[in-house]
Amino acid sequence: MSEMRDILLEQVERLLADQSGPETLRQVEAGVWPAALWAEVEALGLPLAMASEEAGGVALGWDDAVAVWVALGRAGAPVPLAESMAAAAFAPAAGFLALAQPDGTAMWGRAAAQVLAGDGALHAAGFTPGKAQPSNEPWDRATLPGGEATLLAGALVNSAKMAGGLEAVLTLSVDYANVRKQFGKPIGQFQAVSQQLSQAAGEVAAAGVAVANAGRAVARRGLGGAEFEIGAAKVITGEATALVAAVAHQVHAAIGFTQDYHLHFTTRRLWAWRDAFGNERFWAQRIGRAALARGGANAWPDLAAREDG
Template sequence: MTTTDTTVDLAVDPDLQQMMDDVMARFSGPGVRPDPDAVWGTLTEVGLARLTTPEDAGGSGAGWAEAAGLLRTAAAAGVAVPFAETDLLAGPLRRAAGLDDFSGATATVAVLNASGTAHQVAWADATASVVCVRRVGDRYEVADIPTDRLTVTPGEGVSAVPTGSVTVPRDADWTPIDATAVEALVLRGSLVRAVQCVGAMEGMLASAIAHTTARTQFGRALARFQSVQNLVVDLAAETVLARAAVDAALADALTDDLAGELSGFRVAVARSVVSQALAVAVRNVHQAHGAIGTTHEHTLHRVTLPALQWRSEFGSAAFWEGFLGRTAVAGGMAGAWPMVVEGTRVDGAAAAWLEAVTGA
């Protein structure tokens, strides 16, 4: 049995974090329309594009802590770039299947249904390739396919992160992959989205503080009104709560690579807490900003809309909370309390999500 020390240090080197802040500052702010290709090019230039990719595969060889730092920084700044898809999702899947992972180009991942199509694929038609996953009987196969060989139907994404439906060509070259590697993709993807949501919430909090401090009404700053203070304080509390839940799962990723006895539980808790906290955060930050926060000219939509999109990817709140609820009920009173204070095994979530998506 493996256990995770949730006190593991998740801090990012200050100089590295400053570099991340500086890079994202170039592509954020009013009047700036960040180009994802330009952002990716800058990340590549400064060595941030392939943070968790091993050095012998052309990456930086860093870990989850550094990757999470970049994810949060980008989300807080409202900068859309397919870093998570390329480095944390497509890369490990390629390496698990023995495919070439030396390309410095962007990539995303698509889990196909029984008809050979994947829907609501993040960054579909906006990356150089798509690592496609399909289920054949009781096993899985992957194919790394250049985007120009795929049939992509753009979706109606709510944010600057494009989505679409992806259909693979009949002559795609498929490679067998172990089911555990595909299930690991689901847990990684779920944690990645939780980290991004927390980063977005931190961006919402910063925006709310800046706006309510600078904006005046009836001769005094909005931040002086108790009702506004309550909105911002609740936003701050939910952000800290979500960060704590996500950090517990990140610690698990660092020590057990999300393969420990409590990994599924920690990811499920992180997704549940983030989902509930995000609902409060989005509501409060828009109330604090008033009408100006709903305009396209204001930058608030760059942090709220992607977060709402991420919230439903790799499992909805109902999906993850359902597993937690069923586990608690199955254990009865003798199992519910230990689950609250210590955590417990939550098995089968990744497999169930894959079955629902693939139509198995």
């Protein structure tokens, strides 16, 4: 872990703790651009962090960036900072840069100074406002050049946000199980509850490792050389979401099914993020097709060689 990562992480975590919460997330869902929060992240130089020093950045590596995105995801990603950082890693420019999917849709496209499109270039574009389902985050559409240039970066961004969101959901659920009492004791003391949370913890840990591993692979081999790890991260965070969200809602019971309690802000985002930039099936098929083409005899050697020097 680099010193740079520690500094940025501390800044981002402090900022999110001070200036984000359910009300911010509610405003985002109502389509209100989080101007104050964005001004803060710009003042810290975060959107350009991955750009070179000549371009105004600090050449933050993808592995370190992923750690920042996980922290954003823990807070429900109230600003599209991860997307803007990733776009600036391709093409540094001032202001908020949106990151478009190959189909021309992008988180907060309407607020973007420019958008990185599927051709790998920045464009100024007019977006038609829309909403992601079921998170209600602004998810806008424009006519843009197609292509897969943003696919890997977008999948990594969303996996990282999911790893953070999964942690947050687990923490909320454990805290709730420790305070909610039935039959005279905290429900977390019942094995039927605690064993579910333990299983969820396993998935959360796996998601975190898959994402960190993908960040490391990109830092070493570039996005193109890390397709397997990025795809694996999207698969694992997506699979984890299915289980962890189910357990979280079961443990929270009726209160978690309401808008009054804040669990839904994160679970709905997880359900949206798992569909962005390729769902589990999309990435599993890519990984699987490549492995089947290489053949059974190569499957283990290929896997083992990925981190061998």
